Amino acid sequence: MIYLINTRQDMINQKILITGAAGFIGSSLADDLLAKGFSIMGIDNFDSFYTRDIKETNISNALKHNLYSFQEGDIRDMEFLNSCFSGFRPDIVIHLAAKAGVRPSIKNPASYYDVNVNGTLNMLEAMRKNKIGRMLFASSSSVYGNNKKIPFAESDNVDFPVSPYAASKKACELLCHTYHHLFDMDIFCLRFFTVYGPRQRPDLAINKFTRALLNDEPITLFGDGSTSRDYTHISDILQGIGQAMENLKGFGIFNLGESNAISLKELVALLENSTGKKADIKYLPMQDGDVLRTFADISRAKSVLGYNPVVNIADGISNYVEWVRVNNRNF
Numbered sequence: 668m669i670y671l672i673n674t675r676q677d678m679i680n681q682k683i684l685i686t687g688a689a690g691f692i693g694s695s696l697a698d699d700l701l702a703k704g705f706s707i708m709g710i711d712n713f714d715s716f717y718t719r720d721i722k723e724t725n726i727s728n729a730l731k732h733n734l735y736s737f738q739e740g741d742i743r744d745m746e747f748l749n750s751c752f753s754g755f756r757p758d759i760v761i762h763l764a765a766k767a768g769v770r771p772s773i774k775n776p777a778s779y780y781d782v783n784v785n786g787t788l789n790m791l792e793a794m795r796k797n798k799i800g801r802m803l804f805a806s807s808s809s810v811y812g813n814n815k816k817i818p819f820a821e822s823d824n825v826d827f828p829v830s831p832y833a834a835s836k837k838a839c840e841l842l843c844h845t846y847h848h849l850f851d852m853d854i855f856c857l858r859f860f861t862v863y864g865p866r867q868r869p870d871l872a873i874n875k876f877t878r879a880l881l882n883d884e885p886i887t888l889f890g891d892g893s894t895s896r897d898y899t900h901i902s903d904i905l906q907g908i909g910q911a912m913e914n915l916k917g918f919g920i921f922n923l924g925e926s927n928a929i930s931l932k933e934l935v936a937l938l939e940n941s942t943g944k945k946a947d948i949k950y951l952p953m954q955d956g957d958v959l960r961t962f963a964d965i966s967r968a969k970s971v972l973g974y975n976p977v978v979n980i981a982d983g984i985s986n987y988v989e990w991v992r993v994n995n996r997n998f
C-alpha cells in the first residue's frame with residue numbers, strides 16, 4: 668500500500684521528521700516518503716486513543732527500512748524533542764501528532780489542549796532552539812465550524828469553532844503564524860478534510876461502518892443521515908503533502924479535500940454496495956461538536972501547490988473495503 672507521487676529529484680536526499688508517525692496518516696506518509704528515497708525519523712508516543720497493536724502494525728514495514736528510524740516519545744517532552752532534533756537535524760518537520768477526534772475532545776478538553784496546543788508550541792520551540800526552520804502542520808476542516816458559506820475557503824472567518832478539538836487546531840495555526848513571523852520559519856498549515864483509506868483510524872465512520880457491515884452488526888447514525896462530509900482519500904492527502912513540501916516557503920494555509928461532499932446516507936449506500944450487505948441502521952440524535960457539513964474549496968491548493976485530487980469516493984470506498992477484507996481488519 669504505497670502511493671508513489673512524483674517528487675523533485677533535488678529533494679530526495681532530504682531528512683524528514685514525522686510526528687504521529689505510528690498513526691493513520693503518519694505511517695502512510697512515512698511509507699510513501701521512504702519509497703521515494705527520503706530519510707525519515709518517526710516520533711510517536713502510542714497514545715491510547717486506539718490500540719498500540721494497530722500502530723505497531725502500521726510501522727512494521729517502515730521499521731525494516733534502512734532509511735527509517737523511530738523514537739518512542741512524547742511531543743510534550745522538551746528534552747526528548749531536543750535530542751531528536753539535534754541528533755537527526757531534519758530539513759522538514761511534518762507535525763501530525765495530536766489527539767484526534769471531535770467528540771472525545773468534549774469529554775476531555777484539557778488533554779486535547781495539552782497535547783495539541785502545548786505539544787505544538789513545544790515543537791516550534793524545539794525547532795527554534797535547534798535552528799530548524801521548515802514545518803508542515805496538520806490542521807483540520809473542523810476549524811470552519813458550522814460556517815454557512817459553502818465551499819469552505821481559507822479566507823473564510825474561522826473564529827467560531829464548535830469543539831475543543833477544532834479550537835485547538837485553530838490555536839495551533841495561530842502559533843504557527845507567530846513563529847513564522849518572529850523567527851522567519853517556513854510553515855504551511857494543511858487543513859485535512861475527513862481522510863479515509865487503508866489504516867484509517869478506528870473511531871472514524873467509514874472504518875466503523877465497514878466493520879459493522881462485514882460483521883453483520885447494526886450501525887449507528889447520529890442525526891437523520893443528511894449531514895455531509897468531503898471525504899479525502901489518503902493517496903490524495905499524500906499528494907498534497909508532497910506538493911506542500913516542494914513549495915514550502917513563507918506561511919500558508921491550504922485546504923486539502925476532494926471538493927465533493929456526500930451525505931452520511933449516501934456514504935452508507937456506497938458501503939452497502941462494496942460490502943454486499945444491507946445496513947441495519949440505528950438513528951441517534953446528533954452529537955455535540957459535530958458539524959453539519961464540510962466541503963473544501965481547493966482552488967488555493969490547486970493554484971499554489973499544483974494539488975489535483977483524483978480518487979472519487981465510490982472508487983476509494985471499494986478500494987478500502989477490499990483492503991479491510993484482504994488484511995483481515997474487520998475487528
Ligand SMILES: NC(=O)c1ccc[n+]([C@@H]2O[C@H](COP(=O)([O-])OP(=O)(O)OC[C@H]3O[C@@H](n4cnc5c(N)ncnc54)[C@H](O)[C@@H]3O)[C@@H](O)[C@H]2O)c1
Binds near residue numbers: 687768786807
Ligand atoms: N484523519 C483525519 O480525517 C484528519 C482530518 C483532519 C485533521 N487530521 C489531523 O491529522 C493528524 C493525523 O491524524 P490521524 O488520523 O493519522 O490520527 P492518528 O490518531 O492515527 O495519528 C496521530 C498519532 O499521534 C500520536 N500522538 C498523540 N499524542 C502524542 C504525543 N503527545 N506525542 C507523540 N505522539 C502523539 C498518536 O499515538 C497517533 O499515532 C492529526 O493531527 C489530526 O488531528 C486528521
